[in-house]
Amino acid sequence: MKHCNKNNHLGRISSHRKSMLMNMSNSLIIKKQIITTLSKAKSLKKYIEPIITKSKNNNIQSKRMVFRYLKNKKTVSILFKKNFDILRKRMGGYTRIIKISPRLGDYSKMALIELIGFNKINNNNNNNNK
Template sequence: MRHRKHNHLLGVKTAHRASLLANLSCALIENGRIKTTLAKAKALRPTIEKAITLAKKAHASDDAARKVHLRRLAIARIRSKKAVKKLFDELVEQFVNRNGGYTRIYKLALPRLGDAADMAIIEFVEDAPKKKAKKKKKPTAKKVAVEKKDDSQGDDSEASEPSEESSPEPEEVVEESSESEPEAKTEEEPAEESPSEESAE
């Protein structure tokens, strides 16, 4: 008899359902939270929590062969070595002191456009440990170099200003000399006229 047995069929066949839950599990492990339909979120919860239980057993075990066996069981369920490695090596530490209930589901108010399916967000209860961001030294060095370039350009502009100011002075001297030459010619002209006048007389 099928008493007290409940499976989330999701309206698809067994192979399709297994692939769907494996993909959702990988997405949840990689991102920490995902948005999906309420039915899929409820179907994903037992799948991902059983995988977390396998990771906890491997974390608590000292037998290397048992750790490998539990990791292979998780790979058979999740179908991604990368996701299983992250779950067994990184995420398992935040669930060591928690007995079940590793995920939570939020029901969203707005249904999905198109078919009006109920939407939900499923996420891990414990937050993943955040890594401290390393300070970058390269941008500061670039800023210093830019500032040095600006200073050098300023020095060049200051050096060019005196040259521009000094350049008009020779022009003034030339103008004075040019003005003095006609005066000299005018003075010489009467001297030349005087002999002619004497000859005429």
């Protein structure tokens, strides 16, 4: 039976899955958006949203807690800088998943996952409307 199996295992062992999600979250924080499969994007959303919530408190303990998940000093310092105040003001829902056309090779569902507030197109439209 499949009771209480909430997380998607993605066909990987736990250590590989954790390192994959860690690397994808580092890339998402640095680049602000990445393209991946839909199932990986959904798993990444469940992984990164609590990390961003923990980064709202700018103290040593929260930095250590975030470093436990990301294991990259550069990414942690980027996450605690001023330009991430856009995400700190939000109550939740820091990421957006947009479905895009399937991959040509194996026709798997693809998605673009991005951090809300860093989209250049939406920010330019909001600035022009003011």
